[in-house]
Amino acid sequence: MTESLLLSDPQPGVRLLTINRPQRRNALDRATYGALGEAIAAADADEAVRAIVLTGAEGCFTAGNDLSDFQDTSDTGPSAGLTFLQALTACGTPLLAAVEGFAVGIGTTMLLHCDLAYAGAGATFRLPFAALGLCPEGASSYLLPRIAGTKMAAELLMLGEAFGPDVACDAGLINAVTAKDGALALALEKAGALAALPPESVLATKRLLRAHTRDAVSAALALEAESFHALRRGPAAQAAFARFFKKRDGAS
Template structure:
């Protein structure tokens, strides 16, 4: 079986993490979440790594949670996605995302924790939590209104409609939009530039940038996780999952 996360070193000081489940549009199962969390932890402690690029294989970022894996998970089992979110929130080094194809659910909310993010022009984004009988996750109930404004955040989270790369840029979810297929090159160019800067100054500046929101993000993650877990078991959510699998 191919590894669901590829770890490479495309440039000195830059580590690339590639979500590698292209047959599932890189949907994230428990094993992939665990691999991502472990890879971020390893990169955080590896002095040779100065910046990390996060991307997806096969021209797609990620379709979000693998619903088949998620639906079958016992309620009392630790959720690997939460460990990944903890790891990405705490990651002390520059994290740059390259987004192509689709970014759905946590594929969007994780971008709020990346320092920089770039999307190909044809990328489609969506936050379909409410449509699936669930609620916002990944700290997005706090961070999305902060970067996009309350009205835009309500539109994206409540309606759960698909939106474009330009709309994602305007909402503050990504820094810029590239030509289709060029997001990774742009992200790695920025990562190389970050890797060349004084590491301690970069780390301190990142920590200062997040200091004012760190406690609120932590509280949002806990509250969202509690509600998300409870909603997953409701008849509405189960009916939404069943409808999804009938498509």
Template structure:
């Protein structure tokens, strides 16, 4: 684990993984991605863990990729991000997300790979890939049309505008909207319920639910990653990064 990723056991059978860079709105740099990968692997390998809760510190889920880290890191940044997406999309234990504050970019697309997700009423979602001169990632170009419909997916991915938890629920990204500040409690309740069920049955049910789309998701993540890496080096993306960093 790294200090930017916290791992704890808030209840029997439940592993809570917390993105912990509150001063950066939990922006994901390379070290944090690796910490998440390690935490998910540890949870899958631990027979005492029956459910995972994924959340962010300081009242924020994550503001997405750390643009400064990515801009300076060449291909290392996107590579570890893809490794994380592969890890979360193939995790064997059920994952329950608790979203408060910002869920930007990969902060939204990773929810497509969580089994359950809850968001506080003040949460804000956004997938600004086009705005940054990039393209969708995390299998979102396949999974989002599947769960939200093609028109809604085009709206959210092409325009890249911010949207609230009600629309996130309508689009199938979350299960329910909670009172602000209560998403983690809701996620922990569901994780405890999952942990109390027969673990092999839970694992098999998750595997069967994922089975139908597993190959397509893996292929889409890889295809998106190739295009994402190319776009990252493009003049459009570099100009967008510079404008973003100049405003900060």
């Protein structure tokens, strides 16, 4: 584990994972991806853990991938983000998300792999891949059209405009919108309810719900990753990253 990920057990059977990089709006760097993947796998292997809740510290879910990692074009191995997403898809324990503040890029696409998700009023979602010279990831090119419809998926993924929790709910990314700062309380309530149910029944239900799309999701992750990392190393994406840091550093 690292200081960028906090682990706690707020109630019996519930493991809470809190992304803790508030100085970067909880953007995910390689170390945090690794810690998240390890923590999810460890919780999934622990029979005492009946539900896992993901959230972010200090009123922000995550601003997505730390773009400084994307500027490294020498990395040719499996990406830390893909390894994390594979840990999400492999997890048999119910996964819940509590979203406040920003949920950008993978901060939105990871919700497609959570069983339940809730967002506070005022949360902001965005899938800015095309604007950054990239393409969809997280199997979103497969899962989002499936749950939101092709027209809404195209709008969210191609235009990449920010949208609020009501749209996220309409798109099937979250279950419900809560009062501001109320998402974690509701997620923990639902996690506690799941933890109180017969574990064999809950695990079998999740397994059956995911069985019909498991192979397609795996294939989509691999296909997207191939295109994503080719584009990431390209001139359009690298120029977009440079503009982002110039704007950020000039404003700080």
